[in-house]
Amino acid sequence: MPLFEEDPAHLSKSRLKSDLVAHSVALPPAQSKKDVYVELHLKHIDQKNAADFSSDEEDQVRDVADKEEDAEDAEIPDPSGLTDDDLKAALLEHGFKAGPIVASTRAVYEKKLRKLLQPDGQDHLNGAEKGVVYSDSEEEDEEEEEGSQGAKEETVERSDQTQQESSQLSQEPVKDTFKDMFPDTQATPTGIHATRRKPIKGAAGRPIQYVYPDTPASPTTQERRAVERRLVPIQIQILVFLIVVVLLYLIYACVEDNSFSPFVALLESLNQGSDGEEGLLLPAETQDTPALSGQE
């Protein structure tokens, strides 16, 4: 607690800087002029000292609130107060290469810097624009939230009614809301429901709610299963075998009838040939016989 007040304007720039750091105040951009430091010093440190001296509790609370606001402000130095070069440097610090900052472009770059300084998107200035950009999801979310909150409030109100009136008519709506989600739970007058923890694996005698598929099979059994899947049932195998046998028999029968015929024909021709020789011999004999008969 300093006993004497120093005019911050008389302090050196480095001293101001160190004071600001000591009071955990965000420093302005490096190129800022001394005036900026002095301003910050006056704003934060002197106010804090004043708060230290004051014994009024309420005043302190208000001061703390003020300080928080100031800290937020200090985090975001007003871009409009910067010079063109400072603005450009500040933008470059945030990784944005600004073009020439002239009268017509300055406003845009100031806005850009403000946006860059608040990457969380909690800025009320940019809120509307971001709302436009992300309108779809955000609005839906908000609506959903509002809806759920409304539902909660409704149920709370209704449960209050049940407490007050203790009639069954007002208990019905409470059931409506929760019966959908937890059909097993019973409506309580407070509207607070404790749901039993669901069993995980049916342990400790609880009913099995979810049966795991077969335990992972070993590679050999998997292979066997694959082979079995590929094979056809045994009845069809037998049937096909019988069909094949019948076909083979039929072919064999046909072949026996027809394709051996060349041999049969050959044999027959041989037989016929021998017959022919016999036929040729016979006339000779017949020729001989007349001669013989003539000789006789």
Added chain:
Amino acid sequence: MSTTSQKHRDFVGEPMGDKPVTALSGIGEILGKKLEQQGFDKAFVVLGQFLLLKKDSEIFVEWLKDASGANSRQAGSCAQCLREWCDSFL
């Protein structure tokens, strides 16, 4: 922005010359009037602003929304047509 309007094709298809600001895609009569009030009476003045902003469409859209009250679609359309014009003629 995947499809382009006839106005966009007309603007991108030839040098802009002395076309009025309303020749820009996305800039109708009302937005054109607002821009004219601020001195952006010709398309090339808007092009100048676009070039000053280093052809950064995002920043240009922000500027156009502020300057003319255009919505995101209109500003985006204008930025796209200026960018394509620059690709062809600059």
